[in-house]
Amino acid sequence: MYPNDSIAVVIPSYRVTRHILGVIGGIGPEVTHVFVVDDCCPDKSGAFVREHCKDPRVVVLEHEKNQGVGGAVMTGYQAAIAAGAAVIVKVDGDGQMDPRLIPSFIVPILAGEADYTKGNRFYDLEQLRTMPPLRLLGNAVLSLMSKVSSGYWDIFDPTNGFTAIHADAARHLPFEKISRRYFFETDMLFRLNTLHAVVVDVPMDAVYGDEVSNLKISRIVTEFLAKHFRNFFKRVFYNYYLRNMSLASIELPLGGAMLAFGTVYGLQAWLHSARLGTTTPAGTVMTAALPVLMGVQLILAFLAYDIASVPRRPIHKTIWSRIKHA
Structure with missing residues (x-):
């Protein structure tokens, strides 16, 4: 065959x-x-x-x-x-x-x-x-x-x-x-x-x-x-980062940092309000929620780029074959 x-x-x-x-x-x-x-x-x-x-x-x-x-x-x-x-x-x-x-x-x-x-x-x-x-x-x-x-x-x-x-x-x-x-x-x-x-x-x-x-x-x-x-x-x-850099190289760390900041800040504000028995101010809620929303959006944008980057060109037909026959 x-x-x-x-x-x-x-x-x-x-x-x-x-x-x-x-x-x-x-x-x-x-x-x-x-x-x-x-x-x-x-x-x-x-x-x-x-x-x-x-x-x-x-x-x-x-x-x-x-x-x-x-x-x-x-x-x-x-x-x-x-x-x-x-x-x-x-x-x-x-x-x-x-x-x-x-x-x-x-x-x-x-x-x-x-x-x-x-x-x-x-x-x-x-x-x-x-x-x-x-x-x-x-x-x-x-x-x-x-x-x-x-x-x-x-x-x-x-x-x-x-x-x-x-x-x-x-x-x-x-x-x-x-x-x-x-x-x-x-x-x-x-x-x-x-x-x-x-x-x-x-x-x-x-x-x-x-x-x-x-x-x-x-x-x-x-x-x-x-x-x-x-x-x-x-x-x-x-x-x-090592082989190439693109917009996705910025989206993932920035999105992760914003998500972490919003989550930690929001939890601290919620715990503080719970101890005092008061309502969390709207400005504080927005300060926590906005980084979380933006962070999630940036991480999703990175995932979309990563999914679209699945290899499509077989390497044995391109790079390695040229090296072998050089």
């Missing part, structure tokens, strides 16, 4: 011995390399694949220490780049992802429409009935936080691990800085935005079997929330 392009699949392997052979068996002939990364699996999944899988495309890589899904994928990315792959697809080994969909993830990249594609299980509303309610709620919350922190306002389902990336974009990722564990997929989006890479959603069905998820709601509201805040402020600094 793709005579001039080498396609690699990376499968992080940790406690998936019941499913991984079926996943490998479902990978079509369009794929030229399959890298199974045994992330110090207690079930010895790497040795299991070596023993039972006869597919000549399969190469097993092993970690001496567990590095999490992010660490396993980064190892696979580096191996795929070294093998000369043009596109690298990441598929989980637990059977939740249908390998027959791989062409759907590859085509937008080879057509020059995207640098990175990812699955989205929310396109078909009928299929959402198969998703456990807790996962549905968690994904909705994570998607909203991811939009703010990553800057990709037009995508959903950020924790979806069925992804593909052009090698020219992957080789410019800071492999050593990307989150190694559950925050990996979301952190990838943040890193891609700092490269101005184009990300496109690919519709897919939600499939749930006997696999066990280790993602906890408590982790979402604590660790994930803190990391989303960190990535948001880093992204804003990179895109609006």
